[in-house]
Amino acid sequence: MVYSASGARAFDALDNPQYFLLQQSAWGLIGLAGMAIAARVDYHRYRRIAAPLLGVAVVLLLLVLVPALGVSGGGATRWLRVFGPIALQPAEFAKLALVLYLAAWLASKRPELQGGKLMLPFLLIVGGTAGLVVIEPDLGTAIVLVGFALLLYFAAGARLIEFGAVGALMAVGALALALAPGYRSGRLLAFLDPWTDPNGKGFHTLQALYSLALGGIFGEGLGAGREKFGYLPAPYTDSIYAVLADELGLIGALAVVFLFGAIVLQGLRIARRAPDSHGALLAVGITASLGLQAWINMAVVAALVPVTGITLPFISYGGSSLLVSLTSVGILLNVGRQGSLEKRIGGNQSHARGRGDRRSYEPAPRGERRARRAGSLSFRLRRR
Secondary structure (H helix, E strand, O other), rough: HHHHHHHHHHHHHHHOOOHHHHHHHHHHHHHHHHHHHHHHHHHHHHHHHHHHHHHHHHHHHHHHOOOOOOEEEEOOOEEEEEEOOOEEEEHHHHHHHHHHHHHHHHHHHHHHHHHHOOOOHHHHHHHHHHHHHHOOOOHHHHHHHHHHHHHHHHHOOHHHHHHHHHHHHHHHHHHHHOOOOOOOHHHHHHHOOOOOOOOOOOOOHHHHHHHHHHHHOOOOOOOOOOOOOOOOOOOOOOOOOOOOHHHHHHHHHHHHHHHHHHHHHHHHHHHHHHHHHHHHHHHHHHHHHHHHHHHHHHHHHOOOOOOOOOOOOOOOHHHHHHHHHHHHHHHHHHHHHHHHHHHHHHHHHHHHHHHHHHOOOOOOOOOHHHHHHHOHHHEEEEEE
C-alpha cells in the first residue's frame, strides 16, 4: 500500500518510485527483529527500566524543540535528525515508554490508587509528556497518549468518580487547545463545515471524502486510485486509509477495520489471561494505544473527527511508527505467552491433584465460572 500511495510522488521528487517502499521495508525488517526480541524478553524486566526509558523519551522530546536538531515538515517540528536522511519521531517512542512506565507504576501503587492519592502524580506525568508533544505541535499523538493513559488508570482500579474527574480535566485541556487561535481552531471550524474553505482548511477533509466516494464498493483497483496524484494531502502517511478506500473500495476499507478490531479483541483477551496486574496493564496500554490511533486515523478520513495528523499503525509510511508498533506487539505476545504458560501449568497441577487422590478434578460451579467470564478487566485487576 505504501508503494501504491507514494510511487508517483517519489518518482516526481526523487526520480525513484521505489524510494519510500525501500525505506519502509528496511524499517519493517528492523521492526520485525524488535518484535522477535520483545516476544522473548520477560515483560517483568521492564519494571526496572521503565522510568529511565520514559526519561530518555522526554529528553528526546525536548531535543526536538532545539532548532538545530529538530526537523520540520507540514508546519510542525516532530522529527529528530539522527544522521543523513534518517530521522526519528520521538513522540512514537514516548508512547511506548509511557505505557511501560504507567503499567509498572500503577501495578505497584494500587493501594494508593484506591485512595485517590495517585491522581495528582498521574496528571503531572501524563500531562507533562503530552504537553511536550503538543508543543511540536502534534495534538493527535497527544490525544492518543492521554486516551490510553486514562484507560490504564481506570483498568488499574481507579474509582469511577476519580476516573471521571481526571477525564474531565484532560478533556477541558484538549478543548482549550483546540479552540485556541491558530491552525487547530481552523481545523476544528473546517471539520464542522469544510465547504466554508474548500481550498484551504477544508481541503484535506473534502479530498478524503472524495476518495471514499470514488472507491465505491469494490474500488478502482490497486494502484489505479486518482486522488493520490496531487489531490489528497499526505497520501502515504496520514491519508493512506483514504488511498486504500479509493483503490480497494468499501470492502477493503472494512477489512482493515475488522483487522484492527481483531487486534484489539485479542489484546484484551491477553490482558484478561495475564499472570499478574503488571502484564494485564501492559496489554491494555499497548492495545489501547494501537486501537485508538487506528480509530482516529480512519475517523479523520471519514470526517468523523477533525484532521489530527497521525498515521495508521502498520500501514502508513513511517519508520518510527512501524518500529514502535511491531515492538509493542512483541511485548504483547510475551504477556500472552506467559499467560498461556501459567494456565497450562495450572491445568497440569489440577490434573495431577485429581489423579493423586483417584478422583476427577471438579471444575468450579457453573455460576462461578459464568461470573468470572462476565467480570470486567478492572474487577479482575482489583482482585489481583
